[in-house]
Amino acid sequence: MSDLDHPQYDAIVIGAGVAGIYQLYKLLELGLDATVLETGSGPGGTWYWNRYPGARFDSESYTYGYSFSKELLEEWEWSEHFAGQPETLRYLNHVVDKFDLRQHMQFDCQVNAASYDEHNNLWRLTLDDGRELTTRYLLAAMGMLSAATMPKIEGIDDFQGGSWHTYHWPHEPVELAGQRVAVIGTGATGVQVISEIADQVGELTVFQRRPNWCAPLHNGPIDPIDQAQIKASYDEIFDICRRTPGGFLHGPDPRKFHEVSEAERLELWERLYEARGFSVWMSNFVDVGIRPEANASYSAFIADKIRQRVHDADTAELLIPKDHGFGTRRVPLETRYYEAYNRDNVHLVDLNATPIERITQNGIQTTAREYQFDIIIYATGFDAITGAFDRIDFRGVGGAALRDQWKDGPNTFLGMQTSGFPNLLMLSGPLGGSVSTNYPRGIETAVDWISELLAYMRANGHERVEPLPSAEAEWLQRVDEMYSFQLASKVKSWFTGYNSNVEGRDRIRTLIWPGGAPRYREHLERVASNGYEGFALS
């Protein structure tokens, strides 16, 4: 066969993050000729890029590592309950080297376009270095929060000091001591940065549009006794993660809000506020995310916690969300975040009262005044989940553009594939379960399922897989219906695909599977055991 009709690779994976690394491992295990293409100069994805001060897990470290290798679990020692970015990046590099994956990875290369050649049933990729590569299967592992978005504010390039989006934080050390620093954005990232640098910088000014409901992370070092305990209980840890909706160690309290007395409620809530990690969000009464009065009551409880921690009453009120209830957006976990505002060198600017007019040479001009800065940090978030797909010109059958297909909202079956794009398999695809779960737990599910699909196809002589539009429509309806019960579905956030800085993203979309990991896995298992019902295999 000529080069034109025979693909160079059996499989190309785009992205060398948590998903791409494990997917590559499985593809090689299947005996496929596979390569990974990665924009960064090394593996790690999220943990390669997000080098901003304070970047760390909100997942317990020992629930974030891969579960597929007992030897890896045994040899790796996390130093903290919630590891910082440098440690996680070291871990992912360790995995890559341990399983000899680096030789199958190509760094510093950006995929610009990928089009499906129907005649030859292969994908043609165009890279920014001018190369063209072909593959039978194309695995999208670009990450769910990898398309960083800058705010639409005039004058960003005029600023003479240092300024970065947190995702593009420099690899070289940044001198913060004594500097006048601005942070724009108070999502999970902004909250981590602010908490970390408040006592390092000269002056810190936070520009807040909407506050979020933040709660204590309760991080700490893992001592040798805990370390031994963790290693001895990995089976149990992963078993709990398999059973909880979010893939964490924290599952809901089965009781409903109205079933218990106020004293019992307060007892649970005080306990949750003192508990590690996402307990404060995920171990609550089952209906706090669904019933407005239950949610309002819990939100009032957390608001009082904020008032107790912030000395200045006006500042405390500004930090308490008024437009959404607790847990309806991503809950940032923090270490002394609210206490940062008690420091004399930390200032809060409410952008609703005084919006930013422009960035100037020297700083930020709001409707009230000009602020002078040495550094501006943009913690302004991402074009979530579909943004990474939009940045590559994916063309399916008949040259149809994926960007057009998903313009009014994505359609997929199980989050794994979208119709008209055969053999394009998505590891963190929209409407899928991996994007609403403790990421590596969701990713292992997706990678294992896709790998089994590829093995099945090979065993049955199939070389092309694509979802049926009917299965896709049913799936979207199911996801929509489930999501409509949740208070989060009405709130502007990256969960609902809202991003004021991106054309066409200034409205709510259905983006994630909301039914929890166990139920998602049931769907995957049912589809697979019925001979991949809902997919056309040929």
Ligand code: NA7
């Ligand atoms: P988020 O959670 O999307 O937060 C972005 C923040 O930036 C949020 O506070 C936004 O305010 C703010 N923002 C965005 N654009 C602007 C403009 N133009 N002006 C002022 N403020 C703005 O992103 P993160 O990086 O914090 O977190 C993303 C995920 O990464 C996180 O959930 C973790 O899972 C890891 P808004 O709320 O839109 O008013």
